[in-house]
Amino acid sequence: MELVGSSAKTLATKAADVLRASILGGADAPGTRLGIDELKRRLGMGASPLREALNLLVAEGLVQRIDQRGFRVARADRAELADLIRTRCLIEGAALRAAIAGGDLAWEERIVVALHRVSRLPRSLSSAHYAPNPDWDEAHQAFHLALISACGAATLLDICKTLHQRATRFRNLSNAVGWRERDVASEHAALAKAALERRPDEAVHLLEAHYQRTGTVLDGGIEAGAG
Structure with missing residues (x-):
């Protein structure tokens, strides 16, 4: 069952912090696909806070949304x-x-x-x-x-x-x-x-x-x- 409300918000913030650090440090290279299923295993949380976290990083310019295919690390050219x-x-x-x-x-x-x-x-x-x-x-x-x-x-x-x-x-x-x-x-x-x-x-x-x-x-x- 997905968390809702403030608990999900807290998890989304934590997920965004982890992914941001990984992207800024170069561990997640430009163009790397950020699949929800893989991130669920990697970060140990549900899909809803992960999607919120990825949308936060889209707003920051660190992640790109790929139409209906999900998310990837933003390009760097x-x-x-x-x-x-x-x-x-x-x-x-x-x-x-x-x-x-x-x-x-x-x-x-x-x-x-x-x-x-x-x-x-x-x-x-x-x-x-x-x-x-x-x-x-x-x-x-x-x-x-x-x-x-x-x-x-x-x-x-x-x-x-x-x-x-x-x-x-x-x-x-x-x-x-x-x-x-x-x-x-x-x-x-x-x-x-x-x-x-x-x-x-x-x-x-x-x-x-x-x-x-x-x-x-x-x-x-x-x-x-x-x-």
């Missing part, structure tokens, strides 16, 4: 990456300007704390090759959301969080080509400094350059993976 980077620059640039204009002391403290945390964590769990570090991914997202947290629009923050998660998936799928050569910590520090010193034009420029540089690296990873 160069055109989607280019669109994602441009979208992030447009949306988060506007959010950052609003946050700088309206940010208070608590906003400044959030940025400082988030910057300290992400700078203290290794991007890779291995020094020999790139191995995604979930703690760094989480701290990285927290830093970028802290920057725009005073924009005054909760819906906008939700959109930016979803976009960041999609970018994280690209990063982990690309095997982070060139990750050793790039000084991400310095990029973060410069961005935080410009925001905290209330220099919106410079801060937005640095944010856009940061994302465009990320896009170039990830595009290289997609090309290498296709070869």
Whole structure:
């Protein structure tokens, strides 16, 4: 018998969290079919919360619905990456300007704390090759959301969080080509400094350059993976 109400909602949230982590970490590759029967065995829950979880991930852009055939992990190609980077620059640039204009002391403290945390964590769990570090991914997202947290629009923050998660998936799928050569910590520090010193034009420029540089690296990873 299927669970209904709040119990099903809780199971759907749990299922979405598990599947999201698997997709973001690259364990579920782009295009992988997400069949309900297989997921029932894998996650040990009924069809209703699983369908709700998959629909949540469809809304986040991590899963695609395949007409009457079910669901699959969303594609990850160069055109989607280019669109994602441009979208992030447009949306988060506007959010950052609003946050700088309206940010208070608590906003400044959030940025400082988030910057300290992400700078203290290794991007890779291995020094020999790139191995995604979930703690760094989480701290990285927290830093970028802290920057725009005073924009005054909760819906906008939700959109930016979803976009960041999609970018994280690209990063982990690309095997982070060139990750050793790039000084991400310095990029973060410069961005935080410009925001905290209330220099919106410079801060937005640095944010856009940061994302465009990320896009170039990830595009290289997609090309290498296709070869």
